[in-house]
Amino acid sequence: MSDNNNISNKILAVRGMNDILPPDSTNWEYLERVIIDWLHSYGYMNLRVPIVEQTRLFERGIGSVTDIVEKEMYSFVDGLNGECLTIRPEITAGIVRSFIEHNFAYKRPRRVYSIGPVFRHERPQAGRYRQFNQIDVETIGFNDPDIDAELIIMASDLWKKLGISNIRLELNSIGLLEDRTLYKQELVSFFEKNIDSLDNVSRNRMYSNPLRILDSKNLEMQSLLSKAPNLFDFLSTSSLNHFEKVCSFLDKSGVKYNINNRLVRGLDYYNLTVFEWISSELGSQGTVCGGGRYDGLIESLGGKKIPAAGFAIGFERILEIWKKSNIDNNCNNSECDIYIMHDSLKNQLISLKTSEQLRNLGFSVILHSGRDNFKRQFKMADSCGALVAIIFGENEIINNSVSVKFLNKYQNGICKEQEIVPIEKLASFLKKRLKDD
Numbered sequence: 298m299s300d301n302n303n304i305s306n307k308i309l310a311v312r313g314m315n316d317i318l319p320p321d322s323t324n325w326e327y328l329e330r331v332i333i334d335w336l337h338s339y340g341y342m343n344l345r346v347p348i349v350e351q352t353r354l355f356e357r358g359i360g361s362v363t364d365i366v367e368k369e370m371y372s373f374v375d376g377l378n379g380e381c382l383t384i385r386p387e388i389t390a391g392i393v394r395s396f397i398e399h400n401f402a403y404k405r406p407r408r409v410y411s412i413g414p415v416f417r418h419e420r421p422q423a424g425r426y427r428q429f430n431q432i433d434v435e436t437i438g439f440n441d442p443d444i445d446a447e448l449i450i451m452a453s454d455l456w457k458k459l460g461i462s463n464i465r466l467e468l469n470s471i472g473l474l475e476d477r478t479l480y481k482q483e484l485v486s487f488f489e490k491n492i493d494s495l496d497n498v499s500r501n502r503m504y505s506n507p508l509r510i511l512d513s514k515n516l517e518m519q520s521l522l523s524k525a526p527n528l529f530d531f532l533s534t535s536s537l538n539h540f541e542k543v544c545s546f547l548d549k550s551g552v553k554y555n556i557n558n559r560l561v562r563g564l565d566y567y568n569l570t571v572f573e574w575i576s577s578e579l580g581s582q583g584t585v586c587g588g589g590r591y592d593g594l595i596e597s598l599g600g601k602k603i604p605a606a607g608f609a610i611g612f613e614r615i616l617e618i619w620k621k622s623n624i625d626n627n628c629n630n631s632e633c634d635i636y637i638m639h640d641s642l643k644n645q646l647i648s649l650k651t652s653e654q655l656r657n658l659g660f661s662v663i664l665h666s667g668r669d670n671f672k673r674q675f676k677m678a679d680s681c682g683a684l685v686a687i688i689f690g691e692n693e694i695i696n697n698s699v700s701v702k703f704l705n706k707y708q709n710g711i712c713k714e715q716e717i718v719p720i721e722k723l724a725s726f727l728k729k730r731l732k733d734d
């Protein structure tokens with residue numbers, strides 16, 4: 298077997314699966330925190346589901362004639378017991394399975410969220426990875442169009458919180474299953490008449506899942522697709538009513554939308570409202586959030602007939618836009634506030650207690666590891682981005698004191714500011730000085 302890495306004998310990460318190193322990981326943590334606070338501010342609670350599920354959950358949930366199930370899933374047979382398993386390509390199906398398994402939404406409707414990695418075997422490129430992260434937001438048990446609107450309004454609120462503009466909302470209704478029966482016949486006969494203009498994938502899907510053809514990204518088919526019969530013209534009065542109500546909630550909240558009757562979404566479980574948020578900052582991978590109503594999914598996965606709606610945000614794509622929109626973002630990339638130095642084991646031992654005290658006050662503190670001269674310790678403090686270095690040196694300790702050096706005033710090799718502070722007054726001194734600075 299050939300192995301590209303033979304020569305250097307290095308083992309590299311799997312293609313399309315990325316390491317997130319510091320300091321970039323600080324941006325991830327910051328964004329995660331903002332997102333979790335935002336979710337809680339709308340009353341959404343965290344639900345954590347496994348990353349591996351039975352393969353048939355996704356086949357039945359997402360639909361077997363979809364891009365994800367046909368060609369993007371990491372599926373395998375567990376050699377130890379023969380189970381057919383899949384590393385999740387999305388989170389919704391797992392959440393629904395969990396709801397059914399624990400009877401979680403039958404007594405009262407629920408709002409939940411889950412954040413974590415999903416896996417799809419796609420061609421890696423900017424904004425498209427094989428392991429990426431989703432923020433999955435789901436509501437189970439709500440029938441009314443107000444919840445469809447709530448989901449959209451809260452997403453719009455997140456963009457505001459993150460300072461993200463240049464993002465547009467595409468909105469559509471794909472009606473109920475009944476509405477789609479007649480439409481599907483019309484669509485199939487339209488495709489039959491134009492079979493020469495269909496690509497192979499679409500020809501294969503013509504009878505099994507004709508709607509999915511509308512979601513094709515093949516540029517050569519776009520002009521044909523724009524002439525296809527329009528599902529919106531086949532919607533029942535009750536579907537149209539539902540859609541109008543969603544729109545009036547959005548109008549009232551000042552959320553702007555483009556009605557796009559071509560939008561069908563790539564997964565089978567949707568009905569009525571579907572939507573996508575698309576950014577103009579990311580080129581062709583501009584969809585940052587997709588969702589809608591999926592009233593039939595719970596029943597089709599063996600649960601009771603209760604409605605549901607939700608959306609998923611692509612974490613990497615939002616992060617990318619957030620970075621572009623907040624070039625001067627004030628994300629703190631430093632590793633600590635305070636760097637503690639010492640010139641002997643004895644003084645290092647004395648500094649242990651102080652380090653703990655300062656951490657308990659809310660400072661992040663690194664205690665220098667090992668025996669090094671002060672020059673090297675200063676270098677380390679600087680590269681950690683510390684604000685302050687505290688020196689437990691022989692001269693200071695004799696007087697029960699330490700030297701405090703303010704490193705952001707340390708320029709061209711000269712420390713601009715240094716003070717001797719008694720150890721017992723150190724905590725209050727730092728609190729005052731670091732807060733004022």
Ligand code: ATP
Pocket residue numbers: 387417419424425426427429430431563582584585586587588609610611612613614
């Ligand atoms: P796309 O049309 O870009 O393939 P999708 O319809 O397959 O997206 P969803 O299944 O709706 O995507 O997933 C929700 C979000 O996850 C997308 O809006 C996008 O932001 C993000 N996403 C989807 N696939 C990837 C990927 N391979 N890498 C990074 N982010 C992704």
Ligand code: MG
Pocket residue numbers: 364563
């Ligand atoms: Mg996709």
